[in-house]
Amino acid sequence: MVTVSPPRPTSAPLVEPAPWAYALQLPHDARAPRVARSTLRVVLATHGLTALADAAELLTSELVSNAYLHAEGDATLRLRALDGGRRLRVSVWDSNPHIPPPFDGRPGGAGLCSVPVEADGGRGLFLVCHYADAWGGYPLGDDLFGRGGKLLWCELGRHAAHPTGAA
Structure with a gap:
């Protein structure tokens, strides 16, 4: 018995992967x-x-460690796809409203930050702004549930999205 199949298209249409996000x-x-x-x-x-x-493990670890060290309660990690799943945004919410330097500046990481040699801390967040493609922080006001706090975020994968390194 002969089976007939529909002809295969010569070129498959480009389908963007479905966006995804995870929260923990x-x-x-x-x-x-x-x-x-x-x-x-x-x-x-x-x-x-x-x-x-x-790189994502290092930066995630630093953001979550910062939340543990400087906030009293729970934290939330959110992982989200950007650019059709070629890039990653890592966000960490915690209940402490203080946004530490360098995240208290302009969002998006317009320039690299530095840590004074005599500083007791801040080197973890220096690693975040050094290795991430973009980074920032936002204060979050109290909402209906009284959560407030801040959100620190970073993005990775610009070079993976553009193999030539061009943005």
Whole structure:
């Protein structure tokens, strides 16, 4: 018996991957950065972004550690696809409304930040602004649920989205 199939198109239409976002509620626990990194690895592998894994793990760990060290309660990690799934935005919300330098400047990371040699901290966020393609912070006012706080974010993958390095 002969089976007849419809002809295959000579070129498949370009289909953008569906946008995705994941959110993870993290307790105020010293193990939260490790949980965040593990979750991130699974998400990146699932969506074919393993090339971003090393840098994304470092930056996620720094943002979650900052939330643990400087806020009293829970934090929320959000991972979101940008540019049709070729780039990644990592956001961390915590209840402390203070936006630390360099995130208290212009959103988007217009320039690199620096940490004074004598500073007791801030080197983790320096790594974020050094390795991320863009970064920023936003204060969040109290809402109906009284959450307030701040959101620190960074983006990765500009060079993965543009292999030649052109933006």
